[in-house]
Amino acid sequence: MKTIKPKDRLIVALDVPSPAEAKKWAKKLSPTVGFFKVGLELFTAGGPETVAGIRALGADVFLDLKFFDIPNTMAGALKSAAKLKPSLVNVHALAGPEALAKCAETLKQLKNPPKLLAVTILTSFSNEELKKTGVKHGSAKMVSHLCRMALDAGADGVVASPLETKKLRDEFGEKFLIVTPGVRPEWSAKNDQKRVATPREAIDDGADYIVVGRPILSSPNPLEAAKKVVEEIS
Numbered sequence: 001m002k003t004i005k006p007k008d009r010l011i012v013a014l015d016v017p018s019p020a021e022a023k024k025w026a027k028k029l030s031p032t033v034g035f036f037k038v039g040l041e042l043f044t045a046g047g048p049e050t051v052a053g054i055r056a057l058g059a060d061v062f063l064d065l066k067f068f069d070i071p072n073t074m075a076g077a078l079k080s081a082a083k084l085k086p087s088l089v090n091v092h093a094l095a096g097p098e099a100l101a102k103c104a105e106t107l108k109q110l111k112n113p114p115k116l117l118a119v120t121i122l123t124s125f126s127n128e129e130l131k132k133t134g135v136k137h138g139s140a141k142m143v144s145h146l147c148r149m150a151l152d153a154g155a156d157g158v159v160a161s162p163l164e165t166k167k168l169r170d171e172f173g174e175k176f177l178i179v180t181p182g183v184r185p186e187w188s189a190k191n192d193q194k195r196v197a198t199p200r201e202a203i204d205d206g207a208d209y210i211v212v213g214r215p216i217l218s219s220p221n222p223l224e225a226a227k228k229v230v231e232e233i234s
Contacts (some may be wrong), residue, residue, distance in 0.1 A: 004208060005034075010063050010199075011179070012226065015036040015212030019046030019053060025217065026054050032226045035087070035210055039064040046096035051084040060087040061210075062179070066119050068092035071102040072077040079110070086114045088209075089181065090159055093118035093146040095152050100186050104154030115157065115177060123182030124163045130142055142172060151176055162197030169206030169214065180207035185215055185229060199232045 012033050015020045022042050024161075034145060036054050038061055043050060051061050052221055062159025063086035074091055081089050090129045100118060107113040120143040121130070122211055127138045135142060143164040149170075150158055165178055180202045202210045219225035 005206070006230050007032065008034050009203065009207075009209050009233050011035040011037050011209050011211045013039065013064075013181075014042055014054075014213050014217075015039055015213050016042060016217070017045055017072055022046065022050055023053050023057075024057060025222075028225060029216070029226050030057050030059060031060070032223060032230060035062065035209070037062040037064050037213075038064050038086075038088055047176065051086060055085060062086065062088040062209075063114070064090055066090055067103075068095050069099075070128040071095075074099050075102045075106040075148075078116070079106055082110050082113055083109060085112075088117055088177075089114045090117040090119050093120055093150045093155075093158070097129075097149050100150055100155055101152035103172045104156075108154070116155045116181055117159050117177065118146065118153075118155045119159045120146045120150075120164070121161070123203040132133055135144050137210050140167060144159075144168065147172060150168065157208070160201045161177070162207070165202060165207050166205035174206075177208045178206060179209045181211040183210040183212050185212075185225075185232065187215075187228075199229050203233050 010033055012023055014036050016022050026036055026163055036059050038051055064080055104116055107116050120158050121139045143160050147158045147168050159179045159192050161182045162180050165180055183202050186198055200212055216222050216225045
């Protein structure tokens with residue numbers, strides 16, 4: 001297992017509608033949290049300045065935009081994203097091996113590039129939902145297949161649900177990153193996540209980082225909630 005401080009293993013998802021609200025949360029949680037996720041909603045609202053504002057607080061940023069397009073377009077988007085100096089960026093593994101290899105090679109040519117993650121299967125998917133999209137295999141088999149493809153293409157790691165994390169570690173070893181969304185402390189609601197686990201379970205199964213959003217942001221005492229998650233990781 002890689003040596004990462006417990007505080008830095010927690011990535012708080014700033015799934016909020018405005019840069020001002022995101023900055024407020026980052027300031028409030030920064031005594032305990034050192035890593036924040038900027039996703040589609042927030043980035044669309046605030047753009048690159050949002051990332052810069054969070055980094056100015058001394059925090060790391062996971063730029064969670066899940067690029068999915070033709071290889072050249074994805075590589076160009078990642079090159080632009082890298083200028084914002086996030087620590088982690090991601091693309092959809094389903095874009096295919098050619099696109100993943102192009103993205104990995106593009107980032108490796110940059111100075112101090114972010115780590116490239118490939119999103120496997122979104123945690124909102126159940127096996128029944130996957131079947132409706134035409135995917136015949138269950139989530140576990142698909143995640144394993146996509147992980148192998150992404151690592152072979154040069155990605156630094158994957159985004160995968162807690163239910164697949166242990167299987168991926170057993171199958172592919174320790175020399176890649178696993179970022180795990182769908183993490184829900186026992187004291188929180190699952191919301192729209194289908195494949196979930198507690199912070200302790202996710203870390204024990206091999207996750208390097210866990211992503212937690214609503215259980216912290218919707219808590220009556222968000223800072224205390226973040227502390228409880230970090231303590232559980234520890």
